[in-house]
Amino acid sequence: MDPTSEQLLWMYEKMVEIREYEETMAKVYLEGKLPPKIQKGLAFDIGAGPVPGEMHLAAGQEPVAVGVCAHLRREDTVVGAHRPHHFAIAKDVDLLAMTSEMFGKENGLGKGKGGHMHLFDPAVKFSCSGIVGAGAPQACGAALAAKKLGKDWVAVSFFGEGAANQGSFHEALNLASLWKLPVIFVCEDNKYGISVEKSASTAIASNADRAAGYGMPGVLVDKNDAVAVFAAAGEAVARARRGEGPTLIEVKTDRYLGHFQGDPETYRPKNEAQHLRENDPINVLGAQLRERGELDDAKDAALRSTVSVRVQAAYEHARNSPYPAPEDALLHVFAD
Amino acid sequence: MSTATKVRTLTMAEAVSEGISQEMERDNRVFVMGEDIGKYGGIFSATTGLLDKFGPDRIMDTPISETGFMGTAIGAAAEGLRPISELMFVDFFGVCFDQIYNHLAKNTYMSGGNVKLPVVITTGIGGGYNDAAQHSQCLYATFAHMPGLKVVVPSNAYDAKGLMIQAIRDDNPVVFMYHKGIMGLSWMSYFEGSTNEVPAEPYTIPFGQAKVVREGKDLTIVTLSQMVQKSLLAADTLAAEGIDVEIVDLRTLVPLDKETVLRSVGKTGRVLIADEDYLSFGVSGEIAAIIAEQLNHLQLKAPVRRLAVPDVPIPFSRPLEQFAIPQVDSIADAVRALMQLNLD
Numbered sequence: 001m002d003p004t005s006e007q008l009l010w011m012y013e014k015m016v017e018i019r020e021y022e023e024t025m026a027k028v029y030l031e032g033k034l035p036p037k038i039q040k041g042l043a044f045d046i047g048a049g050p051v052p053g054e055m056h057l058a059a060g061q062e063p064v065a066v067g068v069c070a071h072l073r074r075e076d077t078v079v080g081a082h083r084p085h086h087f088a089i090a091k092d093v094d095l096l097a098m099t100s101e102m103f104g105k106e107n108g109l110g111k112g113k114g115g116h117m118h119l120f121d122p123a124v125k126f127s128c129s130g131i132v133g134a135g136a137p138q139a140c141g142a143a144l145a146a147k148k149l150g151k152d153w154v155a156v157s158f159f160g161e162g163a164a165n166q167g168s169f170h171e172a173l174n175l176a177s178l179w180k181l182p183v184i185f186v187c188e189d190n191k192y193g194i195s196v197e198k199s200a201s202t203a204i205a206s207n208a209d210r211a212a213g214y215g216m217p218g219v220l221v222d223k224n225d226a227v228a229v230f231a232a233a234g235e236a237v238a239r240a241r242r243g244e245g246p247t248l249i250e251v252k253t254d255r256y257l258g259h260f261q262g263d264p265e266t267y268r269p270k271n272e273a274q275h276l277r278e279n280d281p282i283n284v285l286g287a288q289l290r291e292r293g294e295l296d297d298a299k300d301a302a303l304r305s306t307v308s309v310r311v312q313a314a315y316e317h318a319r320n321s322p323y324p325a326p327e328d329a330l331l332h333v334f335a336d
Numbered sequence: 337m338s339t340a341t342k343v344r345t346l347t348m349a350e351a352v353s354e355g356i357s358q359e360m361e362r363d364n365r366v367f368v369m370g371e372d373i374g375k376y377g378g379i380f381s382a383t384t385g386l387l388d389k390f391g392p393d394r395i396m397d398t399p400i401s402e403t404g405f406m407g408t409a410i411g412a413a414a415e416g417l418r419p420i421s422e423l424m425f426v427d428f429f430g431v432c433f434d435q436i437y438n439h440l441a442k443n444t445y446m447s448g449g450n451v452k453l454p455v456v457i458t459t460g461i462g463g464g465y466n467d468a469a470q471h472s473q474c475l476y477a478t479f480a481h482m483p484g485l486k487v488v489v490p491s492n493a494y495d496a497k498g499l500m501i502q503a504i505r506d507d508n509p510v511v512f513m514y515h516k517g518i519m520g521l522s523w524m525s526y527f528e529g530s531t532n533e534v535p536a537e538p539y540t541i542p543f544g545q546a547k548v549v550r551e552g553k554d555l556t557i558v559t560l561s562q563m564v565q566k567s568l569l570a571a572d573t574l575a576a577e578g579i580d581v582e583i584v585d586l587r588t589l590v591p592l593d594k595e596t597v598l599r600s601v602g603k604t605g606r607v608l609i610a611d612e613d614y615l616s617f618g619v620s621g622e623i624a625a626i627i628a629e630q631l632n633h634l635q636l637k638a639p640v641r642r643l644a645v646p647d648v649p650i651p652f653s654r655p656l657e658q659f660a661i662p663q664v665d666s667i668a669d670a671v672r673a674l675m676q677l678n679l680d
Binding site for chain 1 (some may be wrong): 411446
């Protein structure tokens, strides 16, 4: 399945947006967390600054999000994982409310109760979870609902290669295949589960092979390339919409940054991330667009400027928004 | 022809199943999934007859894959459906608790109220039939401890039907826990007080309303589930001895009706908490704490006493199990002892 120029441009712009979002966050996140303005003796203070808590960024992994979400509609469901920003942006989650949430502000998606691993935007049917592997069964539920409602909606479960060793992954695959649910399971193999290499955690080389055990197609996308992901996902989404059941896709992707910000990355070969950036998927897609005559320097600069304004506005919005009243901690344990 | 309405009694299992059935007729978003809930009708008969009535699309047998189908229930509920998901034995929550306490219980909160998860988890609880440590626990305190789950623990058929319909109509996750020894199963002895008159029409019982199931002036027993039936039998014995016991059936743990507990304890001045869950860090401690926090408003005549499983796993052998789980006689003994105690 070949993408149209419009789809290529959409993927390119979204990748640029995700990258700018993540690189901005990497900077903002460090505000207030470093010496000398923190407790004496500490090298880093995770709970300080305007964006406290853990922060898992997805720079480098953009092709997975855009290659899949290019096929999705608003009514389709996406369940992401603990590293969720690229999926959220590709699924058109409200950027202002999402950013406010990470700053813990009252106008955040969860009114400041969730933070960056727990983003919920029912308007575009997006959710995610900080628990590795937990989203796969929930995507089955969304798919079951679509089936019961007689819609051709699909559900996508995104997770890392580390999650493919969780029972929840295997239970979800079995259930989805058994009930022919319109789910696409998308495994991002970024090589590391925090610090543990895939070869030290997973008994087989490709998780796509595990699909055979559940009677569904398994597709390996062995390069970090938006067009390649687009092709694999296009088949899978079309199959799901036709009512033919789930597909498992594994994409070999690249994590440019640490598992979380502040990760010393001692487990990683020196300069690994730098080498990965030499084959950057945004540049690859940009070059393809230029070859097709869809992009030139002027158009690229204009696109990047538009994206930058959008992303920076989200950060400004979040920064300038008020915190919730402390006692609002008591609200929303139950729905009204 | 007589105009008197014929009294119709149901077992608690029949009442649960009737409640589910009537809600499924009323609301086509409601469906049931779980292990052996279809042809088998539920191991504890909570879904008997529903497959024939509603078919396999709405009465869905699942694989033995609790994480898979509990997560599926969450995902379906987020899309606006109203799943009832059966966990069979509460003891099995260990294989799927992440979905329950990290997601079902928290997603509404973490979304600032934007996500609603109207899931009812049904599960069998309790011992008394020698099924040992992995199939005999109550564990309602564990679920009640986690913010975000409503916890319903009925003691009889009438309450079970009304509370089940209320649970299905609630927009929040509800854990509906039925004690196996009051379901009225044909293959397990049970406390017959749990089989009672149940109206044929649908009705609801609001959550957070405890019920004084026996009025008395000497001592309050605060209790729930099967232990209500045991306490009623103990109270009959004690009445013959001149001890007049009041019994409060909590009915739901979340929300908890503190007022009814405090009103009764204020009236009698003596309280025994009778609980089939583990003693420490549980319902009995919670009720005791609620009373202790109000001692500036109410006058006790004796210290609070608790009767519960003495912090051991439920043993298999009959004499061991009957020792570990409070029985009618041990409730009566505890009441007699408490009547002898005085604060001053």
